[in-house]
Amino acid sequence: MKFAIQVNEGPYQHQASDSAYFFTKAALEKGHEVFRVFFYHDGVNNSSRLTTPPQDDRNIVNRWAELAEQHDLDMVVCVAAAQRRGVVDEGEMQRNGKDATNIHPRFRISGLGQLVEAAIQSDRLVVFGD
Amino acid sequence: MSETIKKFLYLNRKAPYGTIYAWESLEVVLIGAAFDQDVSLAFVEDGVYQLTKDQDTTGIGMKNFSPTYAALGDYEVKKIFIEKESLDERGLTLDDLQHLVWEDEDDDWAEKDSIKLVSREEMTALMEDADVVFSF
Amino acid sequence: MSTLHTVNKSPFEKTSLDVCLSHAGAGASVLLLEDGVYGATKGTAVETRVKQALDSVKLFVLGPDLKARGLSEDRVIEGISVVDYAGFVDLAAENDKVQAWL
Numbered sequence: 001m002k003f004a005i006q007v008n009e010g011p012y013q014h015q016a017s018d019s020a021y022f023f024t025k026a027a028l029e030k031g032h033e034v035f036r037v038f039f040y041h042d043g044v045n046n047s048s049r050l051t052t053p054p055q056d057d058r059n060i061v062n063r064w065a066e067l068a069e070q071h072d073l074d075m076v077v078c079v080a081a082a083q084r085r086g087v088v089d090e091g092e093m094q095r096n097g098k099d100a101t102n103i104h105p106r107f108r109i110s111g112l113g114q115l116v117e118a119a120i121q122s123d124r125l126v127v128f129g130d
Numbered sequence: 131m132s133e134t135i136k137k138f139l140y141l142n143r144k145a146p147y148g149t150i151y152a153w154e155s156l157e158v159v160l161i162g163a164a165f166d167q168d169v170s171l172a173f174v175e176d177g178v179y180q181l182t183k184d185q186d187t188t189g190i191g192m193k194n195f196s197p198t199y200a201a202l203g204d205y206e207v208k209k210i211f212i213e214k215e216s217l218d219e220r221g222l223t224l225d226d227l228q229h230l231v232w233e234d235e236d237d238d239w240a241e242k243d244s245i246k247l248v249s250r251e252e253m254t255a256l257m258e259d260a261d262v263v264f265s266f
Numbered sequence: 267m268s269t270l271h272t273v274n275k276s277p278f279e280k281t282s283l284d285v286c287l288s289h290a291g292a293g294a295s296v297l298l299l300e301d302g303v304y305g306a307t308k309g310t311a312v313e314t315r316v317k318q319a320l321d322s323v324k325l326f327v328l329g330p331d332l333k334a335r336g337l338s339e340d341r342v343i344e345g346i347s348v349v350d351y352a353g354f355v356d357l358a359a360e361n362d363k364v365q366a367w368l
Contacts, residue, residue, distance in 0.1 A: 141365070143285075143367070143368070174285070174289075175281070175285060250288060250289065253289060254288075254289045254290075254291055255291075257269070257289055257291075257365060258267055258269065258291045259267065260267075260363065260365075261267075261362075261363060262363060263363060263364070263365040263366070265365070265366040265367070265368045266368065
C-alpha cells in the first residue's frame with residue numbers, strides 16, 4: 001500500500017514529528033511504500049540541518065534524513081511555509097537575496113501541489129499535527 | 131497525472147488569527163483547486179469562525195484573509211458545508227457568516243450559494259463519503 | 267467507507283475526542299495517541315462517554331504513548347485495544363482513509 005504522510009508541527013515542540021517518524025518507519029518495515037513525506041506549517045522546521053539538540057536527546061532532523069537515505073524517501077518542505085519561517089535552500093537563497101541556507105540536503109523545497117499530488121497518488125494520507 | 135478523481139474533504143476546525151492553520155489550509159485549497167478533484171470544505175467547531183463577516187485585522191497587524199473565501203467560487207470550489215450544531219453552540223447563525231457564491235456557467239452565470247448548512251448527522255455522512263481528509 | 271479517526275489531545279484540555287466520537291460513523295475505528303491516550307484510562311470523567319462509544323466504534327490506544335506517560339495497560343478501559351506503531355499502520359491500511367482530529 002502507498003502512504004502519503006503530512007507533518008504539521010516542528011521538531012521538539014510537539015510530538016507530531018516523532019509520531020509521524022515512527023509511523024513512517026513502521027510502514028516501511030512492513031513493506032509498504034511511502035510516496036512522500038510533506039512538511040507543512042511549522043513542520044518545515046524539521047528540515048533545518050542547523051538543529052543541535054543535546055547529546056542525550058534524539059536528533060529529529062538527522063533521524064528523518066537517515067530514514068530517507070535508507071528508503072529513498074521523498075521529503076518535501078512547503079515553499080510558502082518555509083519562506084515565512086526562514087527555511088532556505090540554495091535556490092531560495094538566491095531568489096530572495098539571503099546570505100545563507102539551512103536546509104538538510106535530504107529534504108527538498110517545493111510547492112503545495114506536492115501535497116495534493118501525494119494525496120491523489122497515494123492510497124492513504126496520514127496527517128500528524130497539533 | 132492520475133485519471134481518478136478523488137473526493138477531497140478539507141476539514142476546518144480552527145479559528146483564524148490565533149494560529150496560522152486556517153490561513154495556510156486555505157492556501158492548500160487554492161492550490162489544490164488546480165488538480166480538478168471533487169472538493170468539499172467542511173467547517174465544524176471553531177472552524178466556523180473563519181467565515182464570519184466584518185473581520186478587520188488592522189489592529190493586530192495581520193493580513194485579513196477572509197476576503198479570500200469569497201474567491202473560492204472562481205476556483206470552482208463550490209461545496210462548502212457548515213455544521214449547524216457548531217454554529218448553534220457558538221451563538222451564531224448563517225447571517226453572521228459571509229455569503230459565498232459561485233457562478234454557474236451552465237445557467238447563464240447565475241450566482242448560486244456555495245454554503246450549505248448541514249446537521250451533525252449529515253456532516254458525519256459527508257466525512258464518511260470522502261476519499262481523502264485534509265486536516266491542519 | 268470505513269474510517270480510522272485519530273485523536274491526539276487530552277479530553278480534559280480539548281474537545282477533540284468528544285467531537286470525533288460524535289462524528290464517527292458506526293463501525294469506524296478511533297485511535298488515541300500522544301496526549302489522546304489519557305482518554306483511554308479508567309476512572310476518568312470521560313470514561314462513561316468512551317464506554318458508550320464502544321457500542322458503535324472500535325477504540326484503540328497507542329501503547330508506546332501510554333507507556334511514556336506512566337500508564338500501564340491494566341489502566342486501559344476494557345474493550346479498548348492497545349496497538350504499537352505497526353498496529354497503527356495496519357489500522358490505517360485496513361480502513362479506507364485516515365481522518366485526523368488535530
